[in-house]
Each structure stands twice: as structure tokens, then as C-alpha cells.
Amino acid sequence: xxxxxxxxxxxxxxxxxxxxxxxxxxxxxxxxxxxxxxxxxxxxxxxxxxxxxxxxxxxxxxxxxxxxxxxxxxxxxxxxxxxxxxxxxxxxxxxxxxxxxxxxxxxxxxxxxxxxxxxxxxxxxxxxxxxxxxxxxxxxxxxxxxxxxxxxxxxxxxxxxxxxxxxxxxxxxxxxxxxxxxxxxxxxxxxxxxxxxxxxxxxxxxxxxxxxxxxxxxxxxxxxxxxxxxxxxxxxxxxxxxxxxxxxxxxxxxxxxxxxxxxxxxxxxxxxxxxxxxxxxxxxxxxxxxxxxxxxxxxxxxxxxxxxxxxxxxxxxxxxxxxxxxxxxxxxxxxxxxxxxxxxxxxxxxxxxxxxxxxxxxxxxxxxxxxxxxxxxxxxxxxxxxxxxxxxxxxxxxxxxxxxxxxxxxxxxxxxxxxx
Amino acid sequence: xxxxxxxxxxxxxxxxxxxxxxxxxxxxxxxxxxxxxxxxxxxxxxxxxxxxxxxxxxxxxxxxxxxxxxxxxxxxxxxxxxxxxxxxxxxxxxxxxxxxxxxxxxxxxxxxxxxxxxxxxxxxxxxxxxxxxxxxxxxxxxxxxxxxxxxxxxxxxxxxxxxxxxxxxxxxxxxxxxxxxxxxxxxxxxxxxxxxxxxxxxxxxxxxxxxxxxxxxxxxxx
Amino acid sequence: xxxxxxxxxxxxxxxxxxxxxxxxxxxxxxxxxxxxxxxxxxxxxxxxxxxxxxxxxxxxxxxxxxxxxxxxxxxxxxxxxxxxxxxxxxxxxxxxxxxxxxxxxxxxxxxxxxxxxxxxxxxxxxxxxxxxxxxxxxxxxxxxxxxxxxxxxxxxxxxxxxxxxxxxxxxxxxxxxxxxxxxxxxxxxxxxxxxxxxxxxxxxxxxxxxxxxxxxxxxxxxxxxxxxxxxxxxxxxxxxxxxxxxxxxxxxxxxxxxxxxxxxxxxxxxxxxxxx
Numbered sequence: 075x076x077x078x079x080x081x082x083x084x085x086x087x088x089x090x091x092x093x094x095x096x097x098x099x100x101x102x103x104x105x106x107x108x109x110x111x112x113x114x115x116x117x118x119x120x121x122x123x124x125x126x127x128x129x130x131x132x133x134x135x136x137x138x139x140x141x142x143x144x145x146x147x148x149x150x151x152x153x154x155x156x157x158x159x160x161x162x163x164x165x166x167x168x169x170x171x172x173x174x175x176x177x178x179x180x181x182x183x184x185x186x187x188x189x190x191x192x193x194x195x196x197x198x199x200x201x202x203x204x205x206x207x208x209x210x211x212x213x214x215x216x217x218x219x220x221x222x223x224x225x226x227x228x229x230x231x232x233x234x235x236x237x238x239x240x241x242x243x244x245x246x247x248x249x250x251x252x253x254x255x256x257x258x259x260x261x262x263x264x265x266x267x268x269x270x271x272x273x274x275x276x277x278x279x280x281x282x283x284x285x286x287x288x289x290x291x292x293x294x295x296x297x298x299x300x301x302x303x304x305x306x307x308x309x310x311x312x313x314x315x316x317x318x319x320x321x322x323x324x325x326x327x328x329x330x331x332x333x334x335x336x337x338x339x340x341x342x343x344x345x346x347x348x349x350x351x352x353x354x355x356x357x358x359x360x361x362x363x364x365x366x367x368x369x370x371x372x373x374x375x376x377x378x379x380x381x382x383x384x385x386x387x388x389x390x391x392x393x394x395x396x397x398x399x400x401x402x403x404x405x406x407x408x409x410x411x412x413x414x415x416x417x418x419x420x421x422x423x424x425x426x427x428x429x430x431x432x433x434x435x436x437x438x439x440x441x442x443x444x445x446x447x448x449x450x451x452x453x454x455x456x457x458x459x460x461x462x463x464x465x466x467x468x469x470x471x472x473x474x475x476x477x478x479x480x481x482x483x484x485x486x487x488x489x490x491x492x493x494x
Numbered sequence: 495x496x497x498x499x500x501x502x503x504x505x506x507x508x509x510x511x512x513x514x515x516x517x518x519x520x521x522x523x524x525x526x527x528x529x530x531x532x533x534x535x536x537x538x539x540x541x542x543x544x545x546x547x548x549x550x551x552x553x554x555x556x557x558x559x560x561x562x563x564x565x566x567x568x569x570x571x572x573x574x575x576x577x578x579x580x581x582x583x584x585x586x587x588x589x590x591x592x593x594x595x596x597x598x599x600x601x602x603x604x605x606x607x608x609x610x611x612x613x614x615x616x617x618x619x620x621x622x623x624x625x626x627x628x629x630x631x632x633x634x635x636x637x638x639x640x641x642x643x644x645x646x647x648x649x650x651x652x653x654x655x656x657x658x659x660x661x662x663x664x665x666x667x668x669x670x671x672x673x674x675x676x677x678x679x680x681x682x683x684x685x686x687x688x689x690x691x692x693x694x695x696x697x698x699x700x701x702x703x704x705x706x707x708x709x710x711x712x713x714x715x716x
Numbered sequence: 717x718x719x720x721x722x723x724x725x726x727x728x729x730x731x732x733x734x735x736x737x738x739x740x741x742x743x744x745x746x747x748x749x750x751x752x753x754x755x756x757x758x759x760x761x762x763x764x765x766x767x768x769x770x771x772x773x774x775x776x777x778x779x780x781x782x783x784x785x786x787x788x789x790x791x792x793x794x795x796x797x798x799x800x801x802x803x804x805x806x807x808x809x810x811x812x813x814x815x816x817x818x819x820x821x822x823x824x825x826x827x828x829x830x831x832x833x834x835x836x837x838x839x840x841x842x843x844x845x846x847x848x849x850x851x852x853x854x855x856x857x858x859x860x861x862x863x864x865x866x867x868x869x870x871x872x873x874x875x876x877x878x879x880x881x882x883x884x885x886x887x888x889x890x891x892x893x894x895x896x897x898x899x900x901x902x903x904x905x906x907x908x909x910x911x912x913x914x915x916x917x918x919x920x921x922x923x924x925x926x927x928x929x930x931x932x933x934x935x936x937x938x939x940x941x942x943x944x945x946x947x948x949x950x951x952x953x954x955x956x957x958x959x960x961x962x963x964x965x966x967x968x969x970x971x972x973x974x975x976x977x978x979x980x981x982x983x984x985x986x987x988x989x990x991x992x
Contacts, residue, residue, distance in 0.1 A: 377835040385848040386825035496990045569948060571975050571987040708977030
């Protein structure tokens with residue numbers, strides 16, 4: 075028979091010493107909880123600070139200083155041929171003297187001094203409006219035209235002191251204003267910050283990302299599938315696994331050197347093209363996809379494989395009908411991480427020459443291009459004060475693009491997520 | 495025989511065997527004492543035998559309950575299963591042996607003129623064989639010994655032979671002394687009971703054999 | 717030496733009235749001197765056994781005795797383990813399953829398997845059943861696939877419960893239903909043998925009883941081999957039982973004989989609970 079403890083002796087879990095230790099345990103838990111919460115709060119605070127400062131700086135970048143210039147077309151004899159392309163029409167208008175008409179109208183409306191501060195390319199705004207709607211040419215119309223960079227900086231309180239009174243006066247009369255500038259998203263890079271836009275870099279980024287994804291995703295997924303499902307577990311596969319893990323940690327600038335040495339030697343004509351940039355970034359992204367792909371594939375339970383094998387599926391069928399669909403959410407997560415990193419990379423692209431000043435958006439994969447982070451880097455280097463705001467605005471565009479990409483991938487991942 | 499992994503199972507079987515052993519001892523004693531009461535005309539002893547039969551009946555109910563419980567709770571297999579089934583049947587048989595002994599005891603008051611009855615002297619010998627059979631078969635049960643069980647079955651022939659000779663003797667006695675018919679008839683029944691006790695002992699022996707070996711000794715002439 | 721089941725009727729009159737099925741014709745699958753090694757460790761030691769279509773065969777034995785390993789070698793699932801090595805002959809309808817003439821994919825369609833933990837694919841119920849026939853090209857039109865799905869679900873006793881929700885996920889069913897779904901999935905490719913590796917060990921008693929009833933109905937149409945830890949289940953469900961111990965078959969015979977009067981001491985000790 076088992077020994078019964080006497081009533082006077084308490085079970086070990088009911089002694090005061092135990093209760094004191096219990097209190098300590100709870101206290102430690104509380105401390106850990108608060109430490110965690112504080113860490114989260116600190117991170118959130120830093121993040122908010124970043125976002126708020128970017129937003130406040132960047133909002134200004136989506137605006138530009140513009141002068142109000144009423145143009146009376148009734149006195150002019152401009153004509154356009156609607157069947158021509160927009161660029162041809164604009165050239166034709168240039169030939170017909172539109173710039174002078176605009177300059178004259180500015181002088182009439184704003185005075186000599188202000189008219190001098192009209193941006194030299196301001197007439198193009200008018201020309202685009204006419205090309206879009208020829209009816210503009212009948213009668214009078216008010217245009218908001220970009221001011222010169224000097225006037226713009228004077229308006230915001232920097233730049234030439236001499237122009238500041240003029241800027242104040244024009245602003246007070248409602249003839250000069252910081253207006254929302256949708257053209258920022260449609261124009262390409264320019265030397266004048268008033269005329270600079272982000273579209274060239276954005277298109278360059280999109281093209282580069284397409285190349286990166288098209289190369290890295292299939293190669294990465296197939297490599298992961300092969301390594302997990304088919305490769306025999308021997309010395310060689312272990313070496314490959316270690317190599318891939320190390321590749322993922324290699325500084326990105328090394329991939330730039332690789333791109334320079336290999337790709338540009340092979341395709342010297344395509345320096346600074348999205349295809350070379352994409353290939354370089356694909357090299358960088360592929361190990362990330364392989365690693366996360368392998369983990370996702372490893373996470374598929376063997377019972378699913380056994381079930382499929384037992385029904386008579388061949389190895390390929392097991393992999394593509396069962397393993398891959400279940401591993402896809404994990405693979406997509408890895409792809410998101412890899413692509414997000416690639417989107418923000420500057421160093422490797424520096425080395426392969428995607429740092430040139432590119433004033434027109436790339437037409438295809440083999441044209442000269444630049445990418446968003448590169449554009450940010452280039453603008454942040456500029457002397458003109460106007461580029462500071464443009465830089466913040468470009469950062470906002472980059473973050474928005476990143477969010478969009480992530481959102482798309484998360485949507486895809488949720489679609490493929492099967493409950494099991 | 496090795497132990498069951500679940501010790502309580504072993505305890506159950508031990509208890510069941512104990513009950514059978516107790517029943518067997520009581521039945522053996524009953525047969526012995528009922529014959530003694532009959533031969534000596536000891537009515538007090540006869541009454542005690544009749545009274546003690548109630549105990550045998552109660553034990554049989556206990557054996558039933560124990561066997562059913564073990565079957566339900568332990569799901570016995572192979573020799574354990576055969577053992578339980580055998581115990582169940584042996585309990586019933588022992589109870590019947592007890593009843594026959596009680597019957598013999600009841601008749602002890604109805605015999606007159608003991609000293610002149612020759613057949614009365616044959617009965618103890620027959621009874622001895624029957625009692626030995628019961629005793630030996632219980633020993634075989636305790637030892638799970640099929641060989642002794644077979645041997646007990648063979649002995650039944652002697653009991654039957656005894657019965658035949660007593661029968662003839664009593665019939666001729668009744669023909670010669672019609673006045674003793676009622677007492678002689680009682681003795682006929684007693685002999686018959688002893689013969690039946692012998693048969694039941696062979697039933698028990700068959701169950702012992704089945705429990706031990708898994709088959710009945712059908713080849714023995716009975 | 718081959719452990720033959722006792723073909724003669726039992727020698728005692730008090731035996732169960734259950735008729736003992738006799739061996740008709742040739743065995744569906746037969747193993748001779750099969751040894752299975754995992755690297756250097758031997759898991760199966762010269763096992764020879766026959767499996768017939770007319771009756772359910774049960775493999776019983778303590779943990780680690782090799783019964784699951786042997787079961788898995790019957791449809792070459794051990795091929796997926798790199799260190800596994802099989803010697804000896806295993807034949808399906810007289811043809812060696814390891815010969816070059818036998819395609820392993822085809823073998824697994826002819827010898828189906830149901831696992832201990834129900835493993836329906838994370839697809840719809842319909843797709844779970846239809847997958848096998850699709851990849852083996854057993855049906856040509858959508859109508860034919862639907863017919864196969866219905867027939868399999870009916871045979872598995874699941875049709876009435878799921879016929880209105882075939883598009884639901886297979887994993888949304890209860891444990892017992894999932895296991896019947898796996899059985900239906902195995903049936904859908906029209907196998908000749910069904911191997912069951914402790915199919916009820918993860919299920920509650922009611923689900924277990926339904927599966928045992930199902931096995932009883934399927935017996936005779938498919939040769940069924942069931943590995944089970946429960947001797948009561950082996951006794952209820954099978955007509956032939958093989959007792960495995962340390963990789964060998966110690967005894968193989970009629971189920972009622974094994975459980976009422978086994979010949980080997982080791983068998984007796986195991987089934988009466990005196991093992992270990």
C-alpha cells in the first residue's frame with residue numbers, strides 16, 4: 075500500500091516557498107511582456123517617424139510653383155493637324171511660334187520681370203493642351219505654367235534674395251502658387267527640378283523587376299524542387315546547400331561586379347538596360363527563393379506524398395500535383411522578400427552602369443534606363459534645392475510601389491493557401 | 495506459466511480458481527459425508543450435509559458472476575479464455591454433484607433394517623471410487639494436468655461396473671424379499687446418484703483437458 | 717519453410733460454428749523468403765506468406781516487429797526510403813513485383829494502401845477520388861469520372877453523407893469520414909489488393925466499427941491485408957492472422973485457431989497479454 079503523507083505535511087506545490095517562486099515566475103513573465111511591448115512601440119514609433127517625415131517632405135515634391143498666364147488664341151493663327159502624333163504636333167506648334175506667343179502673353183499678364191521667370195519649357199504645357207483638345211485654340215484660356223527654378227525656390231524662401239519680393243507679390247496676387255503637379259508621375263528625369271518626373275525611373279524599375287522575376291522565380295523554384303525531391307542526400311548536395319545559403323548573404327555589390335564581368339562582357343551593347351540589371355538582380359534574388367522554397371517544400375507533410383504515391387502517382391505528379399500547390403504560399407512569401415530587396419537595390423546596378431542620366435523613359439528591355447532607388451540617389455546628389463522635395467516624393471513613390479507589389483503577392487498567396 | 499502484464503488479470507484468475515477449489519472441496523466432503531450418514535443412519539450428519547449444500551449453490555453463483563466479469567473486462571484469449579469457460583462449466587457440474595450428495599443424504603432416513611442389507615456394504619466401495627474421482631479431477635484442475643484428467647475418465651468404467659452389479663443385486667434382493675422393496679428402491683436411487691457423480695467427474699475431467707490442451711479427449715471409451 | 721494455414725476442420729466438437737473458408741486457387745500475392753534491411757539493420761527475416769482474395773489477412777505483433785515494414789514492401793513504398801533494401805520474392809498474380817517488367821506506378825494502382833492517419837488530399841472530396849482515375853486514364857469523359865466517384869463513395873459507405881457536398885474540402889470531414897474517403901480513393905483506381913496500416917488507430921469506436929463493417933463488405937472483392945495493434949480487431953475482422961515477432965512470422969493460421977488455441981508459446985504469450 076502506498077504511504078500516505080500525514081495531514082501536517084503539505085504537498086510540495088502548496089508550500090510557501092513554492093508560492094514565492096510562483097510569484098517570481100509571474101513577475102518574470104510580466105517583465106518579458108512589457109519588454110516586448112516596449113520593443114514593438116519603439117519600432118512603431120521609428121517607423122511612424124520615418125513615414126511622417128517622408129510624407130511631409132514628399133507632399134511638397136508633388137507640387138510645383140506655377141504662374142497663371144491667360145493666353146488669347148483669337149489673335150493668333152495657329153493650326154494643327156489632328157491626325158499627327160502628339161510629338162509631331164508639338165513640333166509643328168513650335169515651328170509656328172507658340173513659344174513666343176506664350177512669352178508675350180506672360181509679359182502682358184505678369185509684367186516683364188515675372189515673364190522672365192517663366193520656365194523656358196513652359197510653352198510645352200500649352201502645346202500638349204492644344205494637341206489634346208484643338209478647341210482650346212478658339213478664344214482665351216487660363217494656363218498654369220511652370221515657373222523657373224529660381225522663382226520656385228524664391229517662393230519657398232530659399233534661393234536668390236532678389237527674387238523674393240517678386241515672388242511674394244505674385245503669390246499675393248494669386249498669380250503664383252504651389253500647385254499639385256500630376257505631371258510628376260508622367261515625366262522623366264530632367265536637369266530642371268520643375269520639369270523632372272519619376273515616370274522614367276518607375277518604368278525602368280518595372281521592366282527590371284519583370285526581368286528579375288521572370289528569371290529568378292522559375293529557376294529558384296525548380297532548383298528548390300530538385301534539391302528537395304530528387305537530389306540524393308550526399309556530400310555534393312550538402313555543399314550545394316551551403317553554397318546557396320552563403321550566396322543569400324553575399325553583399326549585393328558583389329553581384330554588381332559579377333554582372334559587370336559576365337553580362338556586360340557578353341552583351342556590351344546593353345549597358346544600363348533593364349535586361350542586364352534584371353539578370354544581375356535575378357542572381358541576387360534566386361538564393362532567397364531557393365531557401366524559402368526549400369523550407370516550404372520541407373513543410374509539406376510526408377503523409378501527403380505517401381498518399382499520392384500509394385495511389386500510383388509518379389514522382390513528377392506527386393511534386394507538381396501535390397507538393398508544389400501546398401508549398402506555393404511559402405514560396406510566394408520568399409519571392410516577396412526577394413523581390414522587395416531587389417526593388418530597393420542600388421549598389422549592383424551602379425556597377426553595371428544604370429546610373430546615367432536618362433531623360434526619356436525606356437521603350438523596351440534593351441533601352442537605357444534607370445531605376446527608382448537610383449533616381450533617388452541621383453537626385454539627392456543634386457545641388458538644386460528643388461530636387462530635395464522631388465527626392466522625398468520619389469521615395470514615397472518607391473514605397474508605394476513596394477506596397478503594391480507586396481499587396482499583390484499577399485493576395486496571390488492567400489488565394490493559393492489551402493487549409494489542411 | 496508467466497505472469498500477465500496486467501497483474502489484476504492474474505488475480506482474477508487466481509480468485510476464480512480458488513472458488514472452484516473451494517466448491518470442489520465442499521462437494522467432495524458432501525459426497526463422503528452423505529454416504530457415511532446413509533450407511534450409519536446418522537440423521538444429524540445428513541441434515542448438516544443438506545444445510546451445507548446451500549453454500550455450494552451460493553459459490554456457483556459467485557463463480558458465474560466472476561467468470562462473466564472476467565470475460566467482459568479482460569477479453570481473455572487462447573488458454574485464458576478456455577480456462578474461464580472451463581471454470582464456468584465446472585462450477586455448474588460441481589453444483590450438481592453437490593445436489594446428488596444432498597439427495598443421498600435425504601434418503602438416509604428412509605432405510606430400515608440396515609444390518610441385513612448386503613448391498614449396503616457394496617455402496618461404500620463404489621462411493622470411494624466416485625469420491626476419489628472427484629478428488630483427483632480437482633487435483634488435475636489445480637495442476638492443469640490433462641494426463642490425470644484422462645486417467646480419471648478411464649476410471650468411470652469401474653463406477654459403471656459397480657452400478658451394474660449393485661443394480662442386479664438389489665433387484666434380486668427385492669424379488670426375494672418383497673418387504674424390503676421400499677428400502678431397496680432407495681438404495682437403487684443412491685447407487686444411481688453415485689453413478690451420476692462419477693459421470694459428472696468425467697465431465698469435469700473433459701473440461702480440464704480442454705482448458706489445458708484445447709481439445710476434448712473424445713477418444714476415450716466411457 | 718512456408719507456414720501453411722491449417723486446412724482441416726478443427727478437431728473438437730465444441731468449436732465455433734463459423735465456417736472456415738478454404739483456400740481457392742492461387743494466392744493473390746505471395747512472399748517467399750523476404751528480407752528487408754534498413755542500412756545494416758535487418759527488419760524482416762525470411763518471411764514467407766500468402767494473401768488470398770477470399771479472406772482478410774491480419775498482421776499482429778508487438779511494436780517494432782516489422783509488420784508495417786512488411787506491409788509497405790508489398791506495394792514497394794519502401795522504395796521511397798533510400799537506405800531500404802529488399803531481398804526475396806514478392807509476387808502479385810505470379811509476377812515478381814521487383815522485376816523490370818513491373819512498373820512501380822502500375823503496381824501501386826493495383827495494390828492500394830490506406831494509412832494510419834487519414835491523409836486526404838487538401839482538395840475537394842470529388843477531386844480526392846477523381847485524382848487516381850485521372851492520372852491513370854481510367855475514364856475518358858466527365859460523366860465517367862463522376863460515375864467512378866459515385867461508385868467508390870458508395871462502396872466505401874460514404875456516398876449518402878457527402879453526396880450533397882462533393883465540392884467541400886476533403887479535410888473538412890470528421891476523422892472517420894476522412895478514413896472512409898481514403899478507402900474510397902484507394903478503391904477508385906480499381907485495385908486488386910488493399911493494404912491497411914492500422915486504419916482505425918486514430919478513430920473513435922463508432923468510426924472504427926463502421927470501417928470494420930466496410931472491410932467486411934469489401935472482403936472477397938479485394939484481397940485485404942490489415943495491420944493492427946488491437947487483437948480484438950484482428951479477431952473481429954480477419955479470417956487469417958499472422959503473428960510477427962522480431963521480423964519473423966512466428967505463426968500463421970486461421971484467426972479462430974490463433975486466438976483460441978495457438979500452437980506457438982510466443983503467440984500465446986502475446987495474445988494473452990503475458991508478453992513483456
